[in-house]
Amino acid sequence: MMEHWLVVALVMAFLSLDETAVGNFMFSRPIVTGPVIGWLLGRTDIGLELGAVIELIWIGDLPVGAHLPLDLMMLTGTSVALACELVKGQNLEAVMTYAMGVAIPLAALSTEIEILLRKFHVRWLHFAQRKILNSQFRIFEWINHLVLAEQLLKGFLVSAFCLTVAHFSSGFYVLLGKMLDGKVIDGFYYAYWLLLALGCSAVIDLLVEKKTAIYLLLSIVAMMTLALWRPLPDVYLVALALLIGFLFTLFYVGKGETA
Amino acid sequence: MSPEERPSAKVTFFDLAHCFWRIFFLQTVWNFERYLSYGVTYVLMPVLKKIYPSPEERGQAMTRHMEYFNTHPYMASFVLGAILRMEQDKQAQPKSKQKQKEDEISALKVGMMGPIAAMGDNLFWATVRPYCGLIAVTLVLSHAFQNKGQYWIIPLLFLAVYNIVHLGIRFMGFFQGYRQSDQVVLTLRKYGFQEAIRGLRLASILLLGVLIVFVNLSVLEKEVGLFVLKLTFFTAIVGLFTFALHRKISPSQMFYAVVLFALMLAFWPTISAPPVLPVGGQ
Numbered sequence: 001m002m003e004h005w006l007v008v009a010l011v012m013a014f015l016s017l018d019e020t021a022v023g024n025f026m027f028s029r030p031i032v033t034g035p036v037i038g039w040l041l042g043r044t045d046i047g048l049e050l051g052a053v054i055e056l057i058w059i060g061d062l063p064v065g066a067h068l069p070l071d072l073m074m075l076t077g078t079s080v081a082l083a084c085e086l087v088k089g090q091n092l093e094a095v096m097t098y099a100m101g102v103a104i105p106l107a108a109l110s111t112e113i114e115i116l117l118r119k120f121h122v123r124w125l126h127f128a129q130r131k132i133l134n135s136q137f138r139i140f141e142w143i144n145h146l147v148l149a150e151q152l153l154k155g156f157l158v159s160a161f162c163l164t165v166a167h168f169s170s171g172f173y174v175l176l177g178k179m180l181d182g183k184v185i186d187g188f189y190y191a192y193w194l195l196l197a198l199g200c201s202a203v204i205d206l207l208v209e210k211k212t213a214i215y216l217l218l219s220i221v222a223m224m225t226l227a228l229w230r231p232l233p234d235v236y237l238v239a240l241a242l243l244i245g246f247l248f249t250l251f252y253v254g255k256g257e258t259a
Numbered sequence: 260m261s262p263e264e265r266p267s268a269k270v271t272f273f274d275l276a277h278c279f280w281r282i283f284f285l286q287t288v289w290n291f292e293r294y295l296s297y298g299v300t301y302v303l304m305p306v307l308k309k310i311y312p313s314p315e316e317r318g319q320a321m322t323r324h325m326e327y328f329n330t331h332p333y334m335a336s337f338v339l340g341a342i343l344r345m346e347q348d349k350q351a352q353p354k355s356k357q358k359q360k361e362d363e364i365s366a367l368k369v370g371m372m373g374p375i376a377a378m379g380d381n382l383f384w385a386t387v388r389p390y391c392g393l394i395a396v397t398l399v400l401s402h403a404f405q406n407k408g409q410y411w412i413i414p415l416l417f418l419a420v421y422n423i424v425h426l427g428i429r430f431m432g433f434f435q436g437y438r439q440s441d442q443v444v445l446t447l448r449k450y451g452f453q454e455a456i457r458g459l460r461l462a463s464i465l466l467l468g469v470l471i472v473f474v475n476l477s478v479l480e481k482e483v484g485l486f487v488l489k490l491t492f493f494t495a496i497v498g499l500f501t502f503a504l505h506r507k508i509s510p511s512q513m514f515y516a517v518v519l520f521a522l523m524l525a526f527w528p529t530i531s532a533p534p535v536l537p538v539g540g541q
Contacts, residue, residue: 023283024332026388026421031395032414044410051414052399055392057510062384065329065376066291070511101518104511121290125297125325128288132321135314137304140321144301147288183525191521196400196474197493198513201500203467206389207460215461219468224490227472228483238397241469245462252458 005167008040009159012077016155019073020114021148030054030076037077041084050080050096053192056199060206068111068118074162075100075107082166086173094188095173097195102169106162113158121147270306270347277305278343279433285332294329299339306343310350320346323361330372331379336429338371340436341443348440367441378452383425386456386463391421393466401473471497 015036018028026032030051038047054076061069079099086095124143131139176184208216219241226240285298300321311317330338342364349360395417398404404412436443475490503513 020289021284021287024286025425026391026418029388029392029417031392031399031417035410035414044407048399048410048413052396056396057514059389059392060504061510062380064380064384066294097518100514104514108511118290121288121297122292124288125290125292128297129322129325132318132325135318137308137314137317137321141301141304144284144287144297148284151287180526184522187522187525188518189521190524191518193474194496194517194521195514197496198500198510198517199396200467200471200474200497201504202510203389203393203463203470204497204501205504206385207463207467212461212464215464216468219465220471220490220494223469223472224487227476228486238394238401238403238466238469241397241465242394242462245459245465248461248465249455249458252454252461 004040005160005163008037008077008081009156009163011036011040012073012159013152013155015073015077016071016159017148017151019071021151028073030058030072033073033076034080037080038084041081043084043087046083046087046092046096047080049092050083050099051076053096053195053199054079054100057195057202059199060202068115070104071107071110071114074110074158075103077159078106078162078166079103081163082170085167085170090173090177091185091189093192094185097188097191098173098176099166100195102166103162106165110158110162113154117150117154270309270343274306274309275343275434275437278302278339279430281305282336282339282429282433285335293325293327295332295335296325296328299328299335299342300324302339303343303346307346310347323365326365326368328368328372330376331383333383333425333428334375334379334432336432337375337436337443337447338368340433340438341367341371341440342436344437344440363441367444371444375447378447382452382456386459387421387424390459390463390466391417393463393470394420397466397470397473400470401476 012033015028015033018025031048032051034047034049034051034054035044036047038044038050041047054072058070058072058075061072063069079096079102082099082102083092083095086099124147128140128143131137204216223241281302281304285295285302287301288297289295290297303324304321307317307320311320324342345360345364345367349357349364352360395413398413398416404410435446439446471494472490475486475493500513500517503516504510508516
């Protein structure tokens with residue numbers, strides 16, 4: 001990881017701009033950040049899988065009102081970089097669990113720094129207001145550019161710090177592997193499967209209500225029957241679910257228009 | 260020339276396009292005092308410059324827009340388009356009626372920001388994004404695109420589906436807001452956002468069913484009974500975790516609790532038959 005340290009930190013800094021400052025095109029979501037960082041480090045597959053798991057677990061952490069969710073871009077970037085560094089000769093699932101465990105506190109730190117910056121932006125706001133009253137409109141526009149540069153710099157510095165900490169934590173994993181007959185690593189391996197269950201729970205917590213729980217049950221039974229009765233390639237099952245979902249959406253939108 | 264004599268400035272499509280471009284920087288100076296107020300003023304600037312040539316008037320107009328404003332960043336387009344039209348209309352009116360129009364603009368902002376924030380949060384953060392994310396996650400965990408060249412299909416699909424809706428709403432909201440002015444409030448219901456939310460949530464639930472089956476599918480080739488048993492056990496654990504998440508335990512806390520539980524499982528002598536761990540190095 002350290003040979004690509006600068007490039008990865010720079011890419012993470014640019015991706016962090018998408019979180020709030022520019023656009024919100026969702027380039028900073030784990031499912032996109034993961035493969036990008038994985039590709040830079042030569043393991044797109046790890047990036048994609050870790051990105052998917054992180055996306056699933058934190059799917060319900062929403063930026064509603066003044067609440068700032070955990071910095072998922074930082075969490076994904078750091079954990080993918082660490083997993084890519086550790087994976088040679090190791091079990092992939094165990095490595096991914098460990099990498100996420102190391103990256104969560106770092107992502108929380110990044111969120112705290114973002115909160116501090118947003119408090120600091122109040123000063124920019126008052127400064128800009130004074131300039132407007134003096135008819136210095138150019139300065140008002142420049143403050144916007146300056147804050148963008150500030151966000152980019154913050155993204156770079158925090159990413160660089162997180163990557164460095166992650167790099168030094170890789171030795172600890174090797175140490176854990178040697179301890180207690182490798183049982184700690186077995187534990188990380190089991191945890192990965194449980195984390196997928198946690199991700200599914202996060203989706204249920206966000207989307208499923210008492211009235212709609214029956215649809216989930218029906219979906220599981222239908223998909224299980226299809227998988228047992230006629231083992232279709234997985235992509236067809238996804239396509240089938242998407243099609244039924246699309247029809248549901250059309251039905252409800254149509255119902256709304258006629259009501 | 261007094262405002263009574265001045266003809267209203269002609270706002271061109273390029274001025275509007277310039278404002279629309281700036282919508283993507285709406286949250287740059289997001290702050291805990293007045294949230295999006297800086298961004299709103301920044302978005303409106305190109306048109307304000309055109310309709311208020313005098314620096315004093317422009318300064319006053321910009322100061323008016325620096326008041327507290329917080330809403331969903333995508334749905335803000337509806338309000339911003341409407342404000343632009345109302346500012347333009349205000350300038351065309353005699354000075355005696357301009358104060359009233361200023362109050363109307365302020366009332367529109369205050370009145371609309373709450374409802375559209377709730378709608379935007381519900382539509383985008385709690386429905387469209389999880390739906391797109393769930394499509395991508397299901398495809399990744401089902402190993403649908405396993406070959407090296409196909410990895411990018413999934414993130415690109417996620418970005419495409421999400422941004423078609425996102426950019427569509429931003430574009431439509433801004434230009435509909437500009438066209439309908441303060442009447443845009445009345446037309447918001449016609450877009451069927453609530454119905455779309457209901458439909459998309461059901462679609463997401465169906466996808467979740469597929470995902471739950473996929474996660475356990477790997478053992479199906481070995482034994483059908485094992486598959487059903489694993490799926491039942493998995494569903495029970497999902498139920499347990501959902502109960503914990505309902506109790507407002509954060510996903511990060513749950514993560515560490517899960518890892519701790521798994522470590523205990525690994526050290527449990529009767530349960531732990533040491534797995535033969537596959538190695539992921541290249």
